[in-house]
Amino acid sequence: MGKKNLVMNNPLRILGLEKKVQDKDASMGLVMSRPGLGKTAILVQIALDSMLWGDKVLHVSIGESFDKTRAWYDDILALMGSTEKSDSFQTTVAEILPNRMIMTFKETGFSPIKLEERLGDLVQQNIYKPICLIIDGYDFQAGTHKDLEEFKEFMVNHGVKMIWFSATTHREDDRKSAAGVPAPCHEIDDLFDAVLMIAPKDDAVDLKIIKCKGCSVDPGTSLILDPSTMLIQKA
Amino acid sequence: MSVDLSNVRNIGISAHIDSGKTTLTERILFYTDRIHAIHDVRGKDGVGAKMDSMELERERGITIQSAATYCNWKGKDINIIDTPGHVDFTIEVERALRVLDGAVLVLCSVGGVQSQSITVNRQMTRYKVPRIAFINKCDRTGANPERVTAQLREKLGLNAHMVQVPIGLENDLVGVIDLVTMKALYFDGDNGEVVREDVIPAALQDHAQTKRDELLEAVSMFSDELMEVMLEEGDIDPDLIKSAIRKGTLALELTPVFVGSAYKNKAVQPMLDGVDAYLPCPTDVVNMALDLNNEEKEFPVSNDPADPLIMLAFKLEDGRYGQLTYVRTYQGKVTKGDTVFNSRTGKKVKIGRLCRMHSDEMEDIEFCGSGDIVALFGVDCASGDTFTSGEISCSMSSMHIPEPVISLAIIPVDNKAQINMSKALNRFTKEDPTFKTFVDHETSETIISGMGELHLEVYVERMKREYNAEVTVGAPQVAYRETITSRAEFNYTHKKQTGGSGQFGRVAGYMEPLEEGEYEFVDAIVGGVIPREFISSCDKGFQKSLVKGALCGSAVTGVRCVINDGAYHNVDSSDVAFQLAAIGAFKDGYMKAKPVIMEPIMKVSVEGPTEFQGSIMGSINQRRGMIIGTMEEGQYTVVEADVPLSEMFGYSTILRSLTQGKAEFTMEFSAFKQVPKLVNDELIKKYQSDKKNG
Numbered sequence: 001m002g003k004k005n006l007v008m009n010n011p012l013r014i015l016g017l018e019k020k021v022q023d024k025d026a027s028m029g030l031v032m033s034r035p036g037l038g039k040t041a042i043l044v045q046i047a048l049d050s051m052l053w054g055d056k057v058l059h060v061s062i063g064e065s066f067d068k069t070r071a072w073y074d075d076i077l078a079l080m081g082s083t084e085k086s087d088s089f090q091t092t093v094a095e096i097l098p099n100r101m102i103m104t105f106k107e108t109g110f111s112p113i114k115l116e117e118r119l120g121d122l123v124q125q126n127i128y129k130p131i132c133l134i135i136d137g138y139d140f141q142a143g144t145h146k147d148l149e150e151f152k153e154f155m156v157n158h159g160v161k162m163i164w165f166s167a168t169t170h171r172e173d174d175r176k177s178a179a180g181v182p183a184p185c186h187e188i189d190d191l192f193d194a195v196l197m198i199a200p201k202d203d204a205v206d207l208k209i210i211k212c213k214g215c216s217v218d219p220g221t222s223l224i225l226d227p228s229t230m231l232i233q234k235a
Numbered sequence: 236m237s238v239d240l241s242n243v244r245n246i247g248i249s250a251h252i253d254s255g256k257t258t259l260t261e262r263i264l265f266y267t268d269r270i271h272a273i274h275d276v277r278g279k280d281g282v283g284a285k286m287d288s289m290e291l292e293r294e295r296g297i298t299i300q301s302a303a304t305y306c307n308w309k310g311k312d313i314n315i316i317d318t319p320g321h322v323d324f325t326i327e328v329e330r331a332l333r334v335l336d337g338a339v340l341v342l343c344s345v346g347g348v349q350s351q352s353i354t355v356n357r358q359m360t361r362y363k364v365p366r367i368a369f370i371n372k373c374d375r376t377g378a379n380p381e382r383v384t385a386q387l388r389e390k391l392g393l394n395a396h397m398v399q400v401p402i403g404l405e406n407d408l409v410g411v412i413d414l415v416t417m418k419a420l421y422f423d424g425d426n427g428e429v430v431r432e433d434v435i436p437a438a439l440q441d442h443a444q445t446k447r448d449e450l451l452e453a454v455s456m457f458s459d460e461l462m463e464v465m466l467e468e469g470d471i472d473p474d475l476i477k478s479a480i481r482k483g484t485l486a487l488e489l490t491p492v493f494v495g496s497a498y499k500n501k502a503v504q505p506m507l508d509g510v511d512a513y514l515p516c517p518t519d520v521v522n523m524a525l526d527l528n529n530e531e532k533e534f535p536v537s538n539d540p541a542d543p544l545i546m547l548a549f550k551l552e553d554g555r556y557g558q559l560t561y562v563r564t565y566q567g568k569v570t571k572g573d574t575v576f577n578s579r580t581g582k583k584v585k586i587g588r589l590c591r592m593h594s595d596e597m598e599d600i601e602f603c604g605s606g607d608i609v610a611l612f613g614v615d616c617a618s619g620d621t622f623t624s625g626e627i628s629c630s631m632s633s634m635h636i637p638e639p640v641i642s643l644a645i646i647p648v649d650n651k652a653q654i655n656m657s658k659a660l661n662r663f664t665k666e667d668p669t670f671k672t673f674v675d676h677e678t679s680e681t682i683i684s685g686m687g688e689l690h691l692e693v694y695v696e697r698m699k700r701e702y703n704a705e706v707t708v709g710a711p712q713v714a715y716r717e718t719i720t721s722r723a724e725f726n727y728t729h730k731k732q733t734g735g736s737g738q739f740g741r742v743a744g745y746m747e748p749l750e751e752g753e754y755e756f757v758d759a760i761v762g763g764v765i766p767r768e769f770i771s772s773c774d775k776g777f778q779k780s781l782v783k784g785a786l787c788g789s790a791v792t793g794v795r796c797v798i799n800d801g802a803y804h805n806v807d808s809s810d811v812a813f814q815l816a817a818i819g820a821f822k823d824g825y826m827k828a829k830p831v832i833m834e835p836i837m838k839v840s841v842e843g844p845t846e847f848q849g850s851i852m853g854s855i856n857q858r859r860g861m862i863i864g865t866m867e868e869g870q871y872t873v874v875e876a877d878v879p880l881s882e883m884f885g886y887s888t889i890l891r892s893l894t895q896g897k898a899e900f901t902m903e904f905s906a907f908k909q910v911p912k913l914v915n916d917e918l919i920k921k922y923q924s925d926k927k928n929g
Contacts, residue, residue, distance in 0.1 A: 065389045065390060065392070065866075066390075066864050066866045066873075066875065067390075067392060068392075069864075070863075070864070098861055101862055101863065101864060101865075102863065102864035102865075103864060103865045103866075103867075104864065104865070104866045104867065105867045106867065106868065109867050109868075114867075118848070118865070121848065121849035121852060121853075122852065125849065125852065125853045125856060126856070127852050127853065127856040127862065128862065
């Protein structure tokens, strides 16, 4: 599969997210769901989309091992390329992998300040300049609105254009913002340009677009995820 | 020796360098009465540990060659291979794992899961070796076996659960609590040889109960019976727990974790009980052989001593009594005086002497049965050869052997050294398939190549010490490769008329990149334009051309040469003429096929204090390295990167100075990748100028 095909076949293309990176303004996105429904799979698809466009991605994984995080990429790439001839697909994979760096932290060892330090090291020494930052496993209860605002500002000043978080919702907590963003992010929803929610529905899994500034789909739309692969099914 | 295979354990002891596995083996030998005094690896008595039999190993305090030994623990025959910890000697670890049924993964309770533990674990997974873990050095400052157990889960993905907890830690380590029997174990006597059972100290009761509950919850997954007893809240028979742990371990779904301190003689014996209780006997594992009469189709070996013999030579050693060949028997049995067949060479071999090895000492035995690991004397073979009784023709599955990545020119200082060097090289290449040697005909230098600087350094040292071969050593060179990137036609006529019989041959066809494999020759000649007898000459000519590429003089790989046209002369065509024509044809096509230079890329793992993460990443970046990821583990960070080998020379010194000596790194070969344009041009320039200057 050529790179171009892979770009076009990225399931997230349906959302029209490529426009986000092209935007001059930096944006923050959020993927929410109850535990174990596939937030990481969606984040990895977003990361792969950026990588295929040639943008560098820094994937920060909190509380998850390096190998497990890498395995997510391997699995999703394998699914995306499963129908294509292996040689050119492998070449494409080899070409895009330098666009990814994984950073893992323990839950107790992570703080936005620590990540700022690490990113500072990478950018100042000209080692790696990510355009897309994926933060999987951040504890939103630990940080305030102001913390996140400052964090976004720092990242943007260091060249990051797109930041995607994952957040875990809980059945017993039914608080919601006016826009419909559930806890624990209901009080900081104004910081995010896009909020996607994964919700199981009968035998399928829905990906609800709660808000998506600049996306090619309207808020309120639901896309269907294939529950066995967590790839977005084409309409 | 017993014949009941359920009483046999073939185990390996593998770990990160300096985790204390040689010390652990030393204690095992002591407690099983194989030795009567304990000598430490870097002991003041200057004797050194028993398993480090090579002089060099004792001097450096590291294990280089795995030595095999045998002991008997509570009626179980245990064959132990002590394996090296340094990644350069990985082939030793791999070969040991190939023939072993189970392994003990030794970890340092302070250092935890380090880079080499990851490599070793990966190898154990590759060979499906069930394992138990022993967290050693619990007497050290900063010891934290629970953290290490968590790392076994997080970093290695093992379902690791402690079957013991320590009583005290660091200087206060006095014993362990067995969570299966819920008893405290203490180790009395001068060398901890007397195991005393006692009640659990009151202060640790709650902690032990919590850990036992965790263990039972994990283990109950492997036994319905245990789960039922737990649900009924009845008394649980320790044997029921043990059988569930064994089941999980053999299925590679559970890793029981033992704790202790070999150096302080604490809790080595319960770990040996664990080897007996949880690691497989030869009949618990399925080993596959390749049927050479049936297109190498895999079939399981039977382990039955009554079946025809299948025996694998997995290690050769040149001892003071001649060549020693370590073998593992997979089925059948072999008795002193028997004649066996080498499947590779088809030659008959008489078994003159059979020995059980105890490091560098030996004990003669009359026969060895299925599942056994013993040594043979005076048998001429190479490592990896399979012996059979002749009734069947088979080979044990081939072993994964990595390609050498670094080479070194060695020049003997005098004639005597030259002769001795040849003997040494002949021996080493037989012993170690990752060690290769050849003579560069342009420079007349002998080149040795292997898996890393230390790997080659050790062989140079061994040459001096064991063979009295004094050699001068050149600077290490990276083993570059050349390959082609596109298809190109060739058409070359070799014609020579210098009086007498002439030479004539024309070879035409094309070359193209070969995705898998090093070289392929395709004969597409029709109509006899090149006679049959000269086809192999063309192949030979191409193969000669592959030895040295035109770009930087490195070996050429990944090429398919197809001949589809040619011409011959009734009188002047000969084998030599067609070889030379093929060499000319290769030259003709090679530069048109857009050749490139490939370099070995190493998977580098640097581990050091988090405060130095920036400097470590910077140092990798300066070396054309690609950082794949970083892992922060409290105070320590691991940086994983792919770095060209050519940039890694002298890195240990740089890393030491950057991190106040607090960081360490390991590397192993990952892949060959095309060099960047700038490096490509430099290598070509250097090769041209070297050629010019002779």
